[in-house]
Amino acid sequence: MYPSPIWIRTWSVLAAGLLVIEMSGLARAALSAPVSRPIRAVLREPLPPEELSLTEEAAEVVVAGPTFTYRVQKATGLVSAVRVVREGREVIASSGPAELQLDQYRFASAFNPGKLVVERAGKDQAVLRVEGTLRDPAQRGPEVDYTLRHTFFNDGVVVSAVKLTPRGELRVERELVYRLSARGQLSHYLHKTRGENGSDAVRGSLPPAGQAVRFTAETSCLQVFSPAAALAIFTDGGALHLSQPKLDTAVVETAGPADGPGRISLAQYLIRIAPGDPPRVLKAGEPLTFRVGLSVAPNRRPHPRMHDLRMFTWIGDEKHPYPTDAEISRVAQFGFTLFQMHRVGTPGLPRPPADEFMRVLDKVHELGLLFLWEENADLMYDSAPGVRELKAKGQFALWQGFNYGGRYTAEMDSYCDLIATCLASPNGLAEYRLANLARMMDRYAVDGIYLDDNLAYGNCTLAREHGHPREVYDCLIELHEMNWRRRELLRRRCPHTVLVSHSTRAFVLPVVCNFDALIYGEGYSFGSLTDYWSYFGFAHCLPAQGMIWPGGQDIERCPASLVYNYDLLTGGGQYSQIDWRLFPHKFPHAKGVTPPEPFYTQAYNLAQYDFGMYESRIWRFVDAADLFAATAPQTFATVYRNQTWGDWLIPVANMANQDVKTALAFHSPEALGFEPHKDYVLFNVHRRLARNLRGDALNAAFSDLAISGGSLQLFYLREAPGQAPFHLWGGKRISERWDASARKLTVSLDGPAGRQDTVFLAGANHGLQLVLAGGAPARFFFDPAQGLVHGQVTFTAKPLTLEAHYSVSGTNRLPHKVAAPASPYF
Ligand SMILES: [Zn+2]
Numbered sequence: 001m002y003p004s005p006i007w008i009r010t011w012s013v014l015a016a017g018l019l020v021i022e023m024s025g026l027a028r029a030a031l032s033a034p035v036s037r038p039i040r041a042v043l044r045e046p047l048p049p050e051e052l053s054l055t056e057e058a059a060e061v062v063v064a065g066p067t068f069t070y071r072v073q074k075a076t077g078l079v080s081a082v083r084v085v086r087e088g089r090e091v092i093a094s095s096g097p098a099e100l101q102l103d104q105y106r107f108a109s110a111f112n113p114g115k116l117v118v119e120r121a122g123k124d125q126a127v128l129r130v131e132g133t134l135r136d137p138a139q140r141g142p143e144v145d146y147t148l149r150h151t152f153f154n155d156g157v158v159v160s161a162v163k164l165t166p167r168g169e170l171r172v173e174r175e176l177v178y179r180l181s182a183r184g185q186l187s188h189y190l191h192k193t194r195g196e197n198g199s200d201a202v203r204g205s206l207p208p209a210g211q212a213v214r215f216t217a218e219t220s221c222l223q224v225f226s227p228a229a230a231l232a233i234f235t236d237g238g239a240l241h242l243s244q245p246k247l248d249t250a251v252v253e254t255a256g257p258a259d260g261p262g263r264i265s266l267a268q269y270l271i272r273i274a275p276g277d278p279p280r281v282l283k284a285g286e287p288l289t290f291r292v293g294l295s296v297a298p299n300r301r302p303h304p305r306m307h308d309l310r311m312f313t314w315i316g317d318e319k320h321p322y323p324t325d326a327e328i329s330r331v332a333q334f335g336f337t338l339f340q341m342h343r344v345g346t347p348g349l350p351r352p353p354a355d356e357f358m359r360v361l362d363k364v365h366e367l368g369l370l371f372l373w374e375e376n377a378d379l380m381y382d383s384a385p386g387v388r389e390l391k392a393k394g395q396f397a398l399w400q401g402f403n404y405g406g407r408y409t410a411e412m413d414s415y416c417d418l419i420a421t422c423l424a425s426p427n428g429l430a431e432y433r434l435a436n437l438a439r440m441m442d443r444y445a446v447d448g449i450y451l452d453d454n455l456a457y458g459n460c461t462l463a464r465e466h467g468h469p470r471e472v473y474d475c476l477i478e479l480h481e482m483n484w485r486r487r488e489l490l491r492r493r494c495p496h497t498v499l500v501s502h503s504t505r506a507f508v509l510p511v512v513c514n515f516d517a518l519i520y521g522e523g524y525s526f527g528s529l530t531d532y533w534s535y536f537g538f539a540h541c542l543p544a545q546g547m548i549w550p551g552g553q554d555i556e557r558c559p560a561s562l563v564y565n566y567d568l569l570t571g572g573g574q575y576s577q578i579d580w581r582l583f584p585h586k587f588p589h590a591k592g593v594t595p596p597e598p599f600y601t602q603a604y605n606l607a608q609y610d611f612g613m614y615e616s617r618i619w620r621f622v623d624a625a626d627l628f629a630a631t632a633p634q635t636f637a638t639v640y641r642n643q644t645w646g647d648w649l650i651p652v653a654n655m656a657n658q659d660v661k662t663a664l665a666f667h668s669p670e671a672l673g674f675e676p677h678k679d680y681v682l683f684n685v686h687r688r689l690a691r692n693l694r695g696d697a698l699n700a701a702f703s704d705l706a707i708s709g710g711s712l713q714l715f716y717l718r719e720a721p722g723q724a725p726f727h728l729w730g731g732k733r734i735s736e737r738w739d740a741s742a743r744k745l746t747v748s749l750d751g752p753a754g755r756q757d758t759v760f761l762a763g764a765n766h767g768l769q770l771v772l773a774g775g776a777p778a779r780f781f782f783d784p785a786q787g788l789v790h791g792q793v794t795f796t797a798k799p800l801t802l803e804a805h806y807s808v809s810g811t812n813r814l815p816h817k818v819a820a821p822a823s824p825y826f
Pocket of ligand 1: 423
């Protein structure tokens with residue numbers, strides 16, 4: 001859409017104001033000069049520490065990770081308290097122990113002292129073991145010997161193996177239940193059962209105070225969450241024995257107003273007997289074993305690169321398994337930072353022609369991107385030596401799985417022939433998977449893993465062969481441990497490693513907590529913006545980057561124009577792309593490819609690249625209503641502020657199908673850093689229109705916005721220093737210096753090597769002599785109506801130096817030319 005006449009008129013008037021800006025006077029260098037790190041350096045900064053510490057106090061053992069603290073009572077072995085912080089602020093605090101209750105027997109009781117031993121106190125894992133005896137306070141039942149063995153992981157998960165051995169016959173007349181109450185910043189719930197993989201998990205908003213949501217299916221994981229925090233309880237023994245169907249197996253309950261705000265209780269039943277039904281009898285000397293666990297988020301500190309993890313996936317096909325150097329360069333020029341190869345073979349064993357692999361890896365690294373190798377949680381290449389060996393011995397049942405009917409193939413690529421393996425990675429499969437990764441890291445400087453199909457499926461029929469605790473079991477606890485072991489290995493070998501999980505809609509905390517990014521969708525659309533943030537914003541709680549799969553052969557998908565509304569309103573960097581969509585002539589395999597897709601992808605990716613999401617603070621539409629709001633129905637805005645440069649990026653989006661007129665009303669501009677008496681330049685990023693304004697005219701500048709259906713307008717704002725020219729847009733600004741005596745503006749700009757784009761300079765209209773790019777004269781123009789200097793540059797592997805020379809005389813020597821919109825689609 002092109003500017004309406006109102007826009008043109010308004011801008012012409014205001015742009016004239018730019019002409020009066022004087023160049024003489026205060027040198028900008030007098031101010032402290034900001035400097036940015038190029039994105040390639042930020043991507044490679046090591047992850048923040050993910051370490052556990054264990055301290056013993058008089059009555060408790062304290063296990064603490066980067067964001068969470070667990071306390072364990074020495075006397076009983078119970079996890080007595082859980083506390084989780086986010087940026088120093090408490091977001092979850094338990095209001096009692098994580099309690100196991102067996103009818104009248106209580107673990108949290110002075111009647112049954114136990115003995116605690118610290119078996120392991122590692123930085124990755126701590127193991128505590130407690131042995132004791134449970135006593136019935138009314139002395140009606142027998143004594144019950146118990147063992148609790150807690151394994152604390154540095155990812156915020158604790159798995160507690162429980163063994164209960166009654167000394168005499170024990171009649172369970174009501175329940176065996178695992179409970180936790182906590183107060184926290186939580187808004188939604190999710191319940192996963194042992195029989196499905198989590199994409200069909202029941203989910204919703206937490207009930208009003210004093211009400212409960214009850215579940216009757218075989219419970220596996222019950223979690224409460226928000227984009228700020230999450231808490232889950234899980235068990236491998238959910239609904240082991242119900243005296244009749246339809247009894248509650250799990251309950252999430254919101255406390256009444258008397259208990260204060262935000263308190264919720266979670267319960268999972270292992271045994272449940274309805275009143276009057278026969279008891280479940282536990283025989284003397286026969287142990288009952290099961291596992292329960294807790295998982296919390298945030299479970300680590302954020303990495304600044306998070307919202308810059310823009311992933312591209314190379315799937316290829318039989319004819320073109322590896323990308324050419326030119327295609328890799330093109331991908332880099334789209335502003336992606338992660339290059340994932342999707343069908344490259346068993347980790348460490350690249351597919352034929354294998355010598356192509358090093359070329360690709362080197363090229364990806366040369367261009368500054370990180371390389372991710374894809375593997376599956378549920379499949380192995382049929383060609384993998386370990387698979388061949390086990391098959392030859394006739395023992396493949398030891399690893400066998402059942403997803404995709406046991407085998408996954410792709411019609412356009414015969415190398416893609418994979419065999420299903422059990423999600424628990426049993427009988428040495430976990431070690432085989434890890435050995436593959438270790439060999440991969442020995443041979444190649446791979447930066448991380450894209451783990452496909454990371455879902456706790458409940459479809460294994462080989463419970464006995466695989467040592468599963470139940471006939472129907474989702475392998476959730478083993479899948480978590482496999483994911484944790486992978487993360488530990490890769491973090492050791494590559495301190496900046498990136499782990500991406502594909503989990504469709506199944507955001508089950510212990511399954512996904514070991515990943516830096518969660519990709520969702522089979523290309524499907526999202527119900528509404530608030531639903532998107534409520535459910536898919538989950539990734540943020542870890543914290544992890546969310547990623548949206550663009551759809552390959554999927555019929556249903558979110559169009560590329562609309563998807564950036566979701567992306568830019570909620571944090572950025574989420575829309576991933578694939579070769580099948582960006583190179584459709586070479587790979588005619590994707591459904592619904594439209595001509596504008598590459599334009600949208602490139603324009604919005606590069607806008608984020610140039611603004612520097614890694615340096616930015618965000619005010620999302622959803623929690624900034626007191627600061628600003630878009631006024632028309634179905635329109636929304638989010639504000640980003642770069643903390644290094646102090647500038648702003650503001651997407652204003654229209655979620656409706658039809659075109660609308662809206663405004664963006666700032667209620668509290670000072671809170672966003674605007675000052676009423678300062679001067680700013682407002683730039684429409686895609687239409688390439690600039691105007692200057694004073695801080696107190698902010699609302700007027702945003703009062704009349706025309707936005708097409710299902711799209712957005714992207715605005716950039718920078719304070720105008722007043723006395724000096726400055727870089728406005730185009731390329732990631734690394735540094736900028738105005739030398740007043742030499743009348744020279746020097747800007748260092750980072751961009752993907754080979755990218756051609758327009759750079760805009762603002763703030764001084766007189767005396768332009770010459771612009772040099774990389775030391776050579778560059779074709780730059782002056783747009784007198786907007787007071788903008790603009791010209792095309794080609795970015796290089798190292799940041800490009802741009803020098804603009806100004807004369808004292810005030811004569812402009814650049815040719816005049818109007819700045820044109822970035823593409824016909826904007
Ligand atoms: Zn199995």
